[in-house]
Amino acid sequence: MQSINLAEHSVRQLNQLLHDQCNHFDQSQWQVSATSGQHNIACGLNQNLEVNIHGHVGYFCAGMNQLAHVTVHGNAGQGVAENMMSGTVHVKGDASSAAGATAHGGLLIVDGNTGARCGISMKGCDIVVKGNVGHMSCFMAQAGTLVVCGDAGEALGDSLYETVIYVKGKVQSLGADCVEKPLTKKHLTQLKQLLKSAGAEEDPSQFKRYGSARQLYNFKVDNAY
Amino acid sequence: MNNNHQQDNLRESATFDRTTMAEIRRAAETGIYDIRGFGAKRKLPHFDDLLFLGASMSRYPLEGYREACDTSVTLGTRFAQKPIVIDTPVTIAGMSFGALSANAKEALGRGASAVGTSTTTGDGGMTPEERSQSDKLVYQYLPSRYGMNPDDLRKADAIEIVLGQGAKPGGGGMLLGQKITDRVASMRTLPKGVDQRSACRHPDWTGPDDLTIKIQELREITDWQIPIYIKIGATRTYYDVKLAVKAGADVVVVDGMQGGTAATQEVFIEHVGIPTLAAIPQAVQALQDMGMHRKVQLIVSGGIRNGADVAKCMALGADAVAIGTAALVALGCNDPKYDEEFKQIGSAAGFYDDYHEGKDPAGISTQDPQLAQRLNPVDGGRKLANYIRVLTLEAQTLARACGKSNLNNLEPEDMVALTVESAAMAKVPLVGTNWIPGQAF
Numbered sequence: 223m224q225s226i227n228l229a230e231h232s233v234r235q236l237n238q239l240l241h242d243q244c245n246h247f248d249q250s251q252w253q254v255s256a257t258s259g260q261h262n263i264a265c266g267l268n269q270n271l272e273v274n275i276h277g278h279v280g281y282f283c284a285g286m287n288q289l290a291h292v293t294v295h296g297n298a299g300q301g302v303a304e305n306m307m308s309g310t311v312h313v314k315g316d317a318s319s320a321a322g323a324t325a326h327g328g329l330l331i332v333d334g335n336t337g338a339r340c341g342i343s344m345k346g347c348d349i350v351v352k353g354n355v356g357h358m359s360c361f362m363a364q365a366g367t368l369v370v371c372g373d374a375g376e377a378l379g380d381s382l383y384e385t386v387i388y389v390k391g392k393v394q395s396l397g398a399d400c401v402e403k404p405l406t407k408k409h410l411t412q413l414k415q416l417l418k419s420a421g422a423e424e425d426p427s428q429f430k431r432y433g434s435a436r437q438l439y440n441f442k443v444d445n446a447y
Numbered sequence: 448m449n450n451n452h453q454q455d456n457l458r459e460s461a462t463f464d465r466t467t468m469a470e471i472r473r474a475a476e477t478g479i480y481d482i483r484g485f486g487a488k489r490k491l492p493h494f495d496d497l498l499f500l501g502a503s504m505s506r507y508p509l510e511g512y513r514e515a516c517d518t519s520v521t522l523g524t525r526f527a528q529k530p531i532v533i534d535t536p537v538t539i540a541g542m543s544f545g546a547l548s549a550n551a552k553e554a555l556g557r558g559a560s561a562v563g564t565s566t567t568t569g570d571g572g573m574t575p576e577e578r579s580q581s582d583k584l585v586y587q588y589l590p591s592r593y594g595m596n597p598d599d600l601r602k603a604d605a606i607e608i609v610l611g612q613g614a615k616p617g618g619g620g621m622l623l624g625q626k627i628t629d630r631v632a633s634m635r636t637l638p639k640g641v642d643q644r645s646a647c648r649h650p651d652w653t654g655p656d657d658l659t660i661k662i663q664e665l666r667e668i669t670d671w672q673i674p675i676y677i678k679i680g681a682t683r684t685y686y687d688v689k690l691a692v693k694a695g696a697d698v699v700v701v702d703g704m705q706g707g708t709a710a711t712q713e714v715f716i717e718h719v720g721i722p723t724l725a726a727i728p729q730a731v732q733a734l735q736d737m738g739m740h741r742k743v744q745l746i747v748s749g750g751i752r753n754g755a756d757v758a759k760c761m762a763l764g765a766d767a768v769a770i771g772t773a774a775l776v777a778l779g780c781n782d783p784k785y786d787e788e789f790k791q792i793g794s795a796a797g798f799y800d801d802y803h804e805g806k807d808p809a810g811i812s813t814q815d816p817q818l819a820q821r822l823n824p825v826d827g828g829r830k831l832a833n834y835i836r837v838l839t840l841e842a843q844t845l846a847r848a849c850g851k852s853n854l855n856n857l858e859p860e861d862m863v864a865l866t867v868e869s870a871a872m873a874k875v876p877l878v879g880t881n882w883i884p885g886q887a888f
Contacts, residue, residue, distance in 0.1 A: 234667065234671070241670060262660065265664050265667050265668055266668030281652075281657070282660065282661070286597040300652070301651035304650075305592060307596055307597065324592040324650055343591070362650075364635075383637060383638065383641070439624075439638065440640075440642050441482075
């Protein structure tokens with residue numbers, strides 16, 4: 223196991239070491255400490271690494287992640303796992319706004335709550351939030367799944383495309399073109415699997431499903447605000 | 448009174464001209480604003496309002512065919528380990544696959560590569576065709592993040608973070624359903640046939656302080672190898688350029704309101720933004736005030752048509768220019784040979800701007816396979832390369848006449864303005880005077 227103390231090394235040095243594993247894969251286990259909320263920790267990974275980050279992290283931690291499994295033992299700042307392609311990112315604490323923004327694949331797990339715009343413009347990843355999500359979550363989300371075990375803030379799923387949203391708690395309000403849809407057997411199976419992957423012990427049948435009414439898909443004057 | 452005399456007495460309103468009245472009738476009929484492509488069509492103060500002062504007694508010209516005039520430019524010298532070196536200051540602006548056919552994108556790549564310059568992706572990701580045909584490819588990073596992935600990011604020669612474009616500063620992209628084919632939909636992760644309207648703000652950062660961190664993230668992902676550009680639509684250019692530099696840009700791209708688009712509201716194109724001519728001095732002033740002129744390179748776009756425009760941009764302080772509409776015209780956009788077909792879709796050669804409908808007879812702004820095959824990418828690339836060569840030769844001709852052995856040595860002092868407006872905007876003297884409006888004698 224390789225340990226990197228960010229009080230002694232820069233984020234640049236850490237990221238370069240992690241990126242070098244793409245060409246010379248000889249160390250899969252990494253521990254990172256003394257993070258001090260620094261930005262851009264462990265972003266751009268592209269190897270089957272297991273990276274445990276001890277402490278709080280700033281913006282864009284594990285951004286554009288591919289293949290790697292990153293765990294943040296603390297809170298994460300804005301845009302954690304933004305544009306993730308594959309792998310997993312697990313935040314043990316809370317995550318700020320834009321968690322999982324535009325992510326194409328992989329699984330983002332947040333044990334606590336997230337701020338606003340969780341899953342904004344997501345393009346195929348799965349996100350499981352064990353707490354609450356803030357306002358405008360899944361704004362313009364295109365594909366993938368958001369599971370919220372707690373409550374959702376205002377304007378959930380505004381201008382949604384094909385992302386599927388499951389919420390167990392209260393939804394403060396739905397955004398434009400986002401509607402509640404039946405929770406079918408197929409969806410229950412999907413939800414059960416996602417909850418299991420995230421280590422959540424919620425009962426899938428307690429959730430409601432939300433999706434796009436597809437009324438904004440084509441330009442017409444009635445859609446103007 | 449005969450009929451001819453009656454015709455002579457007719458007076459068209461300058462305020463309610465035929466175009467204006469036609470738009471009123473169209474709006475009354477449909478209840479929705481007009482969407483179109485191209486750039487601003489209104490008359491604006493532009494580079495034609497500037498003239499060069501060729502050398503005579505007080506300046507020493509260079510021989511046109513014998514003495515060298517360097518046209519190479521290095522972009523991204525501030526932080527990137529691998530700056531881009533281009534042989535001509537004329538680059539190709541970002542235009543998406545989706546807005547343009549795959550053949551058109553390939554032709555742009557071929558043409559740019561043939562003359563040693565760069566081309567740019569667009570809102571929709573990087574296609575293998577354009578990557579393989581573009582020796583130097585700038586990868587745009589847009590609010591939609593359609594097709595954005597780190598593999599393509601690492602394949603890029605530079606990254607251009609798009610905050611706006613000159614045709615629609617403050618607006619997002621638009622690609623209507625007619626052009627969302629299976630391939631375009633797949634690249635953008637969208638349902639086929641939707642009217643796609645991109646976000647106007649980036650999803651995971653807000654404001655210049657966040658942008659600083661975003662730039663650092665992109666640098667980290669690409670190991671600080673490649674330059675990062677910031678593209679802005681020209682509005683509050685002085686302040687926007689300053690903030691872009693502060694955020695860490697290697698290169699700032701300023702797109703004036705004459706810059707083209709694939710689709711947006713007509714009211715946006717004609718009424719938002721400032722002319723390119725007015726934007727350049729603001730951008731240069733911002734760079735100079737920060738001590739960063741020539742350290743952060745400035746690329747200018749929006750209405751550049753010939754070598755004189757290129758030379759004037761350089762003289763005002765730009766390091767390079769980008770062309771979009773002109774490049775498409777070089778490929779065959781609005782070609783009179785398709786005039787009959789333009790008329791069949793309610794337009795005419797030279798006037799066609801409904802790029803969003805995907806019916807371009809020239810096969811450029813379309814996803815229709817039958818139309819798209821009309822553009823041979825090899826032939827298109829050859830024409831584009833020729834055109835860029837002409838722009839470069841013309842700019843060199845003017846630079847040599849001003850006694851400059853490098854296009855970058857052109858300076859505002861080499862020019863005068865024909866009108867008070869252009870003198871004020873370009874900050875060069877009104878011809879025959881030493882008066883720059885807004886400045887003390």
